[in-house]
Amino acid sequence: MGGGKRTIAVRFFGGAGNYTDVLERFCKFVLAESPSEAAAIDWLESNTRATSDDGIRRRLTFLEGIELLEIERDPDRVRLTQRGMAWLSETDPAVLYELLAEHVRGFDTLLEELLDGPETDAELGDAIESEHAEVDWNDSSGPAQHRGWLQSLGYVDRSDGLNSLTDAGRELARRRTADAPDLERGEFYTQSELEAALGTNFGAYIKGINPRTDENGDLEFIVVKAREDGPYGDDLADERFTYIGEGLPEKGDQRPTAANNALVEQADRSTVPVYFFYHPADRDELRYEGLVDVVDAEYVSRDGRMVYEFTMERLDLEHPAAFEALTESVTEDVDDDTDEPPLTDDDEEYTTVQRRVRSSAFRTEVKSAYEHRCAICGTSREAPDGTRDIEAAHIYPKRENGRDAVRNGLALCRLHHWAFDAGWLAIADDYRVLVADRPDLEGYEEFAALEDEPLQLPADEDKRPHAAFLAAHRERHGFE
Template identity: 45%
Template structure:
């Protein structure tokens, strides 16, 4: 992530800031509602400031750590996928610059700082009258790019044989687990070249966004490790099938399919039985057998 010229030590999550304070922190002129990319002296985007007002016509919705964010307006016509929207879309593939997120419930000069956010997904869809950019954001729970960099460095230093589960002491700091999750998602998709490990698909939307998702082998709900060797890149169908126990894999990466008499799902996935997972080019990025073993155990594959 690019190191921006921002007075980040003055930003505290949950604190309210007058617009004049925000201008001082970012050493910039005024900010308009919505997406505010800021460039460095070379013309490259250095950081992005997002503002979301509850009473605006953008219809943004904050639900816990996830935010449904409507892109930059464009008069009465379709919103473009270029310009300010394009700057944010670019962060779907790689969070290369910090995204600072501020919100408010009503009109006024004070904004609450929500911390850095990651762009999880982007859709270009119709709202019934025109095409709009709809983003899914995730609040990382960290205030600055320095915090992000610290977690990233710790992840990079991890050895190739991490434990099954996250270390509570290691991730107890606010935002550490969320940032690790964001890094996990990006690394897995990159190592698998945004291709499904089960079927080999790499479908993209008309705007070029990949359908591929990063799946935990030993699931996060069981405190599974946010490490790329506990991950598979999967299309949405096979992500669901893997998580629900219709599909698993042997330690030698051979695909297993659950056989249930009279179930359409068994027939649908039957042709995958015995195929090899499509793995990254580097063996260092392949899944570890202990995670696959845990997945088979959870879904009773070793008993059938």
């Protein structure tokens, strides 16, 4: 991203505090009509106080610049991007904030500044100018335009010329500023600069794979470095690429070191941010490439030895807080007070990589909620290599786009996962096990013994199966 970031957040229509109300109506029009640019301008002139075509075009260009809209020339049309549709599907302010912060300097600076207390627009402008001195940030109207968007998103209140954070704004600010490294994609960093930004020490040099733990010894993040002269091929610039694990050729087969195992674990379930850096052969600094997801891990033969081959995919997430928000959304996706939550995720709500992060978090959170024991039989079989026979099952099936929400999940052993998906077993609203009445089929006697047995539930009631998902599963398999 680097120098491509904007310095000014262009106002939208409706006045400070109301940008998103008008924007939502406009985006619904764009989604329904895929209008020409002229038709989009006409709509804004008819539905707002806009009087200048140039002013409207400036705002449309800004929305295109933050990747909310796409303005196509051939054919002439305006349409929402995938991320624009994700915001419109729920008008989640966090989604729009991420777009603004990703493409415009200063938004995180304002949040951090307001954590210390209310400030005027001028004081906020001074903070941005100090933080981003490299771009000569001196537009006197800039702070008000940033603040107007934050007001519209519900993160800032304004009274008597002072701006202060709302509860939602304070929560967002703490999440985005707490221990968050100040890194920009495309920028080069020395080892000492990275150690300062990430709050860690790499020792004599930065190795290829660097797992880092918190004060409790839990994995907190992973730094991955690829050298230009390393064994990676020509695909590192692609959205998806291959990364070879830790272990020099002269030492033979690569081993399951702590570093290799950390990436293997991320391939199974994305639990922490993975920062990716590229090290050119002709300089000492490393170029930050952004967050990546470990899609797959294989132990394969390559050039006469066994190596760990990791498939990595670049994440369209500028900030680690966005990663954390996606994983947290798995546990927060179904409200206790929701009588009939949607069974499926909106097809347009998440990008492919965002879905993978949520899917990985689903597996982790479900198995953890049930303490890695089968909800039906209570077992937790462990293999000699330490892996457990526990899987995270969707109640309303994943193949039908069932939601990655903890309350749509059960931790099950392989046998009972298969039986649940196949329709041998279901769960009543009072969390008793139901068994299909098929005594003519082999296997019935084994499953019949489970009839009316209570489900072994998470201690946290907010993570227990929601009745809507259980009812949908019973209906699919003829239990009701």
